[in-house]
Amino acid sequence: MGAVIAVWGVLTAVFVLLNISGNPAVLLLPVGAPASEVAHLSQSLGYNDPLIVQYLLFLGRTLTGHFPNSLEYGTPALGVVFGHVGATLELVASALVLAVIGGMVSGYVGAFGRYGWLRTAAVASAVVMQSIPVFILGVFLVLVFSLRWSILPASGDAGIQALILPAVTLSGPVYAPIARIFRTTLLEVAEEPHVRTAVAKGISLRSVRWRHVMGNALLPVITVVGLQAGTLLGGTVIVETVFAWPGIGQLAILAVNSRDYPVILADTLVISLGFVVANFAVDILYMFLDPRVRQRV
Amino acid sequence: MAGEWAGLVGAGIVVVACVLAIFAAQIARQSPDSQHLLQVLQGPSAQHPLGTDEVGRDVLSRVIYGSRIPLGVGSAAVVLGGAIGVALGMISGYVGRWVDAVLGRVADIQLSIPAIILAVAFLALRGGGLLSLVVVLAATGWPTYYRVVRSHVISARTGNFVTALSVIAASHWRIMFRHLIPDALPLVVVTATLDFSRAVLLEAGLSYLGLGVQPPTPDWGLMVASGQTQLAGAWWISVFPGIALVLLLLGINLFGDWLADRVGRRTRSGVLQ
Numbered sequence: 236m237g238a239v240i241a242v243w244g245v246l247t248a249v250f251v252l253l254n255i256s257g258n259p260a261v262l263l264l265p266v267g268a269p270a271s272e273v274a275h276l277s278q279s280l281g282y283n284d285p286l287i288v289q290y291l292l293f294l295g296r297t298l299t300g301h302f303p304n305s306l307e308y309g310t311p312a313l314g315v316v317f318g319h320v321g322a323t324l325e326l327v328a329s330a331l332v333l334a335v336i337g338g339m340v341s342g343y344v345g346a347f348g349r350y351g352w353l354r355t356a357a358v359a360s361a362v363v364m365q366s367i368p369v370f371i372l373g374v375f376l377v378l379v380f381s382l383r384w385s386i387l388p389a390s391g392d393a394g395i396q397a398l399i400l401p402a403v404t405l406s407g408p409v410y411a412p413i414a415r416i417f418r419t420t421l422l423e424v425a426e427e428p429h430v431r432t433a434v435a436k437g438i439s440l441r442s443v444r445w446r447h448v449m450g451n452a453l454l455p456v457i458t459v460v461g462l463q464a465g466t467l468l469g470g471t472v473i474v475e476t477v478f479a480w481p482g483i484g485q486l487a488i489l490a491v492n493s494r495d496y497p498v499i500l501a502d503t504l505v506i507s508l509g510f511v512v513a514n515f516a517v518d519i520l521y522m523f524l525d526p527r528v529r530q531r532v
Numbered sequence: 533m534a535g536e537w538a539g540l541v542g543a544g545i546v547v548v549a550c551v552l553a554i555f556a557a558q559i560a561r562q563s564p565d566s567q568h569l570l571q572v573l574q575g576p577s578a579q580h581p582l583g584t585d586e587v588g589r590d591v592l593s594r595v596i597y598g599s600r601i602p603l604g605v606g607s608a609a610v611v612l613g614g615a616i617g618v619a620l621g622m623i624s625g626y627v628g629r630w631v632d633a634v635l636g637r638v639a640d641i642q643l644s645i646p647a648i649i650l651a652v653a654f655l656a657l658r659g660g661g662l663l664s665l666v667v668v669l670a671a672t673g674w675p676t677y678y679r680v681v682r683s684h685v686i687s688a689r690t691g692n693f694v695t696a697l698s699v700i701a702a703s704h705w706r707i708m709f710r711h712l713i714p715d716a717l718p719l720v721v722v723t724a725t726l727d728f729s730r731a732v733l734l735e736a737g738l739s740y741l742g743l744g745v746q747p748p749t750p751d752w753g754l755m756v757a758s759g760q761t762q763l764a765g766a767w768w769i770s771v772f773p774g775i776a777l778v779l780l781l782l783g784i785n786l787f788g789d790w791l792a793d794r795v796g797r798r799t800r801s802g803v804l805q
Contacts, residue, residue: 237640240637240640240641241640241641241644243641244637244640244641244642244644244645245641245644245645247641248641248645248650249653252653252654252657253657255654255657255658262657362782362785362786362789363782365781365785366729366778366781366782366784366785367778367781368733368736368737368740368753368777368778368781369737370736370737370740370753370756370757371756371774371777371778374756374760374763374770374771374774375771375774377763378763378767378770378771382763382764382767465643465646465647466646468646468649469646469647469648469649470648472648472649472652472741473648473737473740473741476741477760487649487652487653488652488741488742490656491652491656491741491743492742494656496656496657499652499653499656499657500653502649502653503645503649503650503652503653506646506649507644507645507646507649507650510644510645510646511644514644
């Protein structure tokens, strides 16, 4: 239900964007199109109708997959965007895996690290990573790994090597909140009575931490992943531009530069829907992992 | 978490950045715009401590002046977004019923569109400029204030002091503006600090993409972007404004964390995420 309302909200937002600068027909035609053509398109697409009629028409057309054509490619804009979804999914999935693994390792070390300096270093790494914008992280990584040491390519989509730098970059801002929440929750759970009981039974400290503490500290991590899905999807716009990665994020900026408005809007739609789907998936995952939520449903 | 000193260091960094922004004209030794075509792409030296860029402008001066846009736009966005979010959160929590339901949905929808793509689409269709930038940052920032204030008002509304105020026939306006808003102020300040960090980050990202402020205005995000093509030969054009931006964000975040601890909220969980 929440997801349905979110989809409706996203569609409405795109409609508002489409109408934000007056006549949408002007946006859907190449720059400098003759007035007669603008008038003709307005007529045929119903842009002279009252706004509410236009709104309903827009909803109907979009939901049935009809979206204006791209000015650059001349094909339906949604199709152009979908052609780039694969590359973005590859990047986002890799970044997510890196962020979750890195964040959990850092959170664990920050909570239970053997030495004080190690714990401090883990905590500090999260605070610092949180303060580095993705494009700066990207530029710094290119400077070190591509230009100084020339071990990784700075752009393109040729194979796994080209994926490493963009994925690490995109994972940066998501790594930090995962590390922080995992550390805090680990420390909280470690204080709980069931953990004390397990220790009292004589189970080794390591085994208690892995079995009894970690399991209970996983749920907040999933919550954070859901909350950060927007950072991850939105981050593709910047990261793909830094590394010329051919996904929907770079497509959005290329479309902005070539004033391909239908593609910009279709891209906005797809990224936002991706975010809605991600949150929906997190809710489902929650249901599988948390017996309490399962029972309530 | 990291203790008192971290908050102090954070506050110090922010104060230094503000001083740089306000007194840029007095502090910078050279104009940020004067081009010297005989001194292009020079590395750090005594005359140009952070080097010069592709048209021979002094990078240090541009870094100093470059603090103005992130701080100015960020503050304006926080004030605008905060005012909207606090007002709507107050109404939503106090009135309840369908008003709350509708406003809550609007906030949900706002949060279901990643801020950056909304900003990119808005700026592309509407045109850039400082005002558009502030509007889009505020529009993507208000729901956090809304949620914080709303949940605070809902729990305070049934509290003793509000009941007491009703008993002495205080008007709704008086209860809301004289009592509930001051009561929620510490939470609002914590939220504003975190939102400031978000606004600065987003402004820098948009300017990097070429959708925020336009050249030749000195701006850190823009400088990183323009130096990127020269990265192999003249790394200093991108790296120094990048470091400045990271330091500012680090300062805001350290101060924000310290503040959040002080206000006694569990750090960065729930609505403050």
